Amino acid sequence: MPFTRPALKLTHEGALAMLAAAIARANELGVPQNIAIVDEGGNLLAFVRMDGAKLLSRETSLSKAITAASHRQPSARLNPADEIKLSLAAGQRLTNLEGGLPILLDGVCVGGIGVGSGTGAQDVDVARAGLAAIGARDPLL
Amino acid sequence: MPFTRPALKLTHEGALAMLAAAIARANELGVPQNIAIVDEGGNLLAFVRMDGAKLLSRETSLSKAITAASHRQPSARLNPADEIKLSLAAGQRLTNLEGGLPILLDGVCVGGIGVGSGTGAQDVDVARAGLAAIGARDPLL
Amino acid sequence: MPFTRPALKLTHEGALAMLAAAIARANELGVPQNIAIVDEGGNLLAFVRMDGAKLLSRETSLSKAITAASHRQPSARLNPADEIKLSLAAGQRLTNLEGGLPILLDGVCVGGIGVGSGTGAQDVDVARAGLAAIGARDPLL
Amino acid sequence: MPFTRPALKLTHEGALAMLAAAIARANELGVPQNIAIVDEGGNLLAFVRMDGAKLLSRETSLSKAITAASHRQPSARLNPADEIKLSLAAGQRLTNLEGGLPILLDGVCVGGIGVGSGTGAQDVDVARAGLAAIGARDPLL
Incomplete structure (x- = not known):
């Protein structure tokens, strides 16, 4: 009955490296994005709203990041029949929504990245670029 | 890597001219309305609740205006399959909902106008009258 | 520029051991309490409202626990001249308020315990009993 | 009676340059910080929570940034006798609270930077480093 267990935390350096790579990928795609990175407790670590990104997608990007960190899986894996009641509850x-991915390092989920302002596919693409920048496992492969 | 970019702001004179024209159109239609005008950051610039307009449509008119400003397009353009999860997230x-239009001047989105208390078609009609008053592009043409 | 850093997490077993010891101490004092234990991200790990404890102290106990975890110090250490504006901001x-203590194990803050329903002194007393149960450092010594 | 007026927007590049300089200064001081940068509409542009920064200072840093952008002056300039009622209203x-500074470029307020987790003086110091990185006017000189 141990009182503690070892864990791993994403550093702000790691979060900023993810942010930079995600911005670079969004620029390649020509789609300005909101990019939110949270730790495994769902608390914001780093954020950027790129010039021209949709204002309200600030909140959707954060929701996607928190969802991925919480469930330790991509954000569009709920049964559609349950998605609204789950969200409300x-x-x-x-x-x-698509565009949230867990940050998996050394087999541990250390947080989530959420991207919002493009299509679902563009959001996922940018989130994956963020993961690749720190060598996190791609949960879609 | 410039630190600033030029932008355009809707003035309060512009917002009031929109409001006056929208009220005039609502009177022509015989439908009292809530009319909300926000800037490109989603912050309220001008508002009126006409005599007899529905109380709670104050909030729907504001949501429509913010949505149009955020997404720089009319407010009823989301995929219906996603609309509830997008709103919640x-x-x-x-x-x-219908009735929110972006305010597009010189190719720039300077805000949004949202109208609520009539039918969807009436709300859109009144919002368009607001846009016309300042020579803003009609996003439905 | 490492992307992760090692960390320590309080287990639910640890949190329950704290809860049991805090309840026992509250019974000794004859003061029913709300007892909240959060992890280092401010997320609830364990909670009890003892029979007869004040209902609204559920929220104060949680605020105390989150404050202690956030600031990694007991909850009544802010400059009184700033306490209201800090809380609002x-x-x-x-x-x-008194009654929140950080949970410090092996030199790491793994969360916070907050107690509310008694006097400030009783709340602190019960929180300390929770810390002692898992060998956490007493931040008041 | 013009309907628009020219304006200036802080770019995300500008916000990220501020973030990087503020982090560097916080590291020099040995004080991990929450750093929030908002545009002139009070909407978040960029954010980082450094390793070890206080969790709840995420919100205070944001409040400071919004206050500075809104009032176009440093955040501790309200009459103390009014500060609580102003905050509530x-x-x-x-x-x-100290630690929020307006971002003044070419005579225009393009946003605010808010820093929270250190002492008031440390927070202000780090915010000033952010301003210096983009050649913004130091409002404390």
Whole structure:
């Protein structure tokens, strides 16, 4: 019955490296994005809203990041029949929108990245670029 | 890597001219309305609740205006299959109701106008009258 | 520029051991309590409202626990001249009430315990009993 | 009676340059910080929570940034006798805590930077480093 267990934390350096790579990929795609990175407790570590990105996608990007960190899986894996009631019961941060990915390092989920302002596919593409920058496992492969 | 970019702001004179024209159109239609005008950051610039307009449509008119400003397009353009999860993940201001239009001047989105208390078609009609008053592009043409 | 850093997490077993010891101490004092234990991200790990404890102290106990975990110090250490503006600016969870203590194990803050329903001194007394149960450092010694 | 007026927007490049300089200064001081940068509409542009920074200072840093952008002056300039009622009436984002500075470029306020987790003086120091990185006017000189 141990009182503690070892864990791993994403550093702010790691979060900023993810942010930079995600911005670079969004620029390649020509789609300005909101990019949010949270730790495994769902608390914001780093964020950017690129010039021209949709204002309200600030909140959707955060919801996607929190969802991925919470469930330790990509954000569009809920049963569609349950997605709205799950979101409401969870206080709205739980979302079944595409564009949130867990940050998996050394087999541990250390947080989530959420991207919002493009299409679902563009959002996922940018999130994956963020993961690649720190050698995190791609949960879609 | 410039640190600033030129932008355009809607003036309060512009917002009031929109409001006056929208009220005039609502009177012609015989439908009292809530009319909300926000800037490109989603912050309220001008508002009126006409005598007899529905009380709670104050909030829908505002949500429509913010949605149009955020996405730089009319407010009923989301995929219906996504509209509820998008609204929840965005903190509820993002709406797929009709009646919100972006304010496009010289190719720039300087805000949004949202109208609520009539039918969807009446709300859109009144919002368009607001745009016409300042020579803003009609996004539905 | 490492992307991760090692960390320590309080287990639910640890949190339950704290809860049991805090309840036992509250019974000794004859004061029913609300007892909240959060992890280092401010997320609830364990909670009890003892029979007869004040209902609204559920929220104060949680605020105390989050404050202690956030600031890694007991909850009544803010400058009184700043305590109200700090609480308001932080969204009200930051409190200068007595009764919140950080959970410090092996030199790491793994969370916070907050107790509310008694006097300030009773709340602190019960929180310390929780810390002692898992060999956490007493931050008041 | 013009309907628009020319304006200036801080770019995300500008916000990220500020973030990097502020982090560097916080590292020099040995004080991990929360750093929030908002545009002139009070909407978040960029954010980082450094390793070890206080969790709840995420919200205070944001409140400071919004306050500075809104009032176009440093965040501790309200009459102390009014600060609490002003904060409450403004929905709590208006704060009289130190650590928020307006971002003044070419005579225009393009946003605000807010820093929270250190002492007031440390927070201000780090915010000034952010301003210097983009050649913004130092409002404290």
